[in-house]
Amino acid sequence: MEDTTPVDSSERWVDIDKLLLRNGNLVGPGFEPGPELREFLQHDCKVLCIGAGGLGCEILKDLALSAFANIDVIDMDTIDVSNLNRQFLFRLQDVGKPKAVVAAERINGRVHGVTVTPHFARIEDMPLEFYQEFTVIVLGLDSLEARRHMNSVACSLLGFDEEGNTDTSTIKPLVDGGTEGFKG
Numbered sequence: 075m076e077d078t079t080p081v082d083s084s085e086r087w088v089d090i091d092k093l094l095l096r097n098g099n100l101v102g103p104g105f106e107p108g109p110e111l112r113e114f115l116q117h118d119c120k121v122l123c124i125g126a127g128g129l130g131c132e133i134l135k136d137l138a139l140s141a142f143a144n145i146d147v148i149d150m151d152t153i154d155v156s157n158l159n160r161q162f163l164f165r166l167q168d169v170g171k172p173k174a175v176v177a178a179e180r181i182n183g184r185v186h187g188v189t190v191t192p193h194f195a196r197i198e199d200m201p202l203e204f205y206q207e208f209t210v211i212v213l214g215l216d217s218l219e220a221r222r223h224m225n226s227v228a229c230s231l232l233g234f235d236e237e238g239n240t241d242t243s244t245i246k247p248l249v250d251g252g253t254e255g256f257k258g
Contacts, residue, residue, distance in 0.1 A: 087112060090141045115141040116187070122208040123147045124197055124224060126173035129214030129251050131163045134177055137212070138185040145181075146208070148193040148200070149174040198223060205246070206231060212249045221250060 094111040121142050123133050126149035137145050153161075153168045153176060163180040164173070178192035193200070197220060205211065205227050215221050225248065233244035 087141060090115075112141055116143040119209045120144045120146070120207060122205070122211045123214060124211065124220075125149055125214035125216075126163075126177040126192075127151065127157065127214065127216065128160045129216070130173070131161045131177060133212055133214045133251060134163070134181050134190065138181050138188040138190070143188050145188065146191045146193060147174045147178055148195055148197060149177075150194070150196045197227075202227065202230060208246065210247045210249065212251065214251050224248065225250075 090112060091109075094115075095107050095109065097105065097107055119142060121137055121144065123130055123137065123145060124147075126134065126147050130147065130149065134145065134147060149172070151173050153164045153171055153173055155166070155169050157173075158164055158166065158169075161173075163177045168176045172192070172194035174192035174194050178190040181188060181190045211224065211228065213221060213224055215224070228246050228248040231244055231246050233241040235241055
């Protein structure tokens, strides 16, 4: 049964605001704390989660509960009964369905104010323009080949000025949370 109890918005983001409204040891030189950061996360920042398996389920949950409101997920796999013990977004009745679609439905149904858009596809089949839409790309992959492909995509998104300097507006942060089989 889905929990549809509304969360008081004044309480929901208390912990996120603690991070976004003050300076810290891990922030860059241009970091300016302020309420507009949460506004950015909730309205302007678009995150792509690649993979909806064991890592992807955790990544999607964490993003949705951390003020990111515009999330896309891409996965080419379908749910197998062997996934159910470690991929908590899936149930027995989901076996055979696309992981990206079911994960998006589950998050959308549980976390108010978040929109997860699924893509049941191979990452190699998506055009470069697809990846340009996102502010951040997070990998939850278990394939070294797929991780290398996404690194190549992120590098090919870079633009340069006439002097050969990187145009910082073209940088897409690539967060790799991947594993390699059972090696972690």
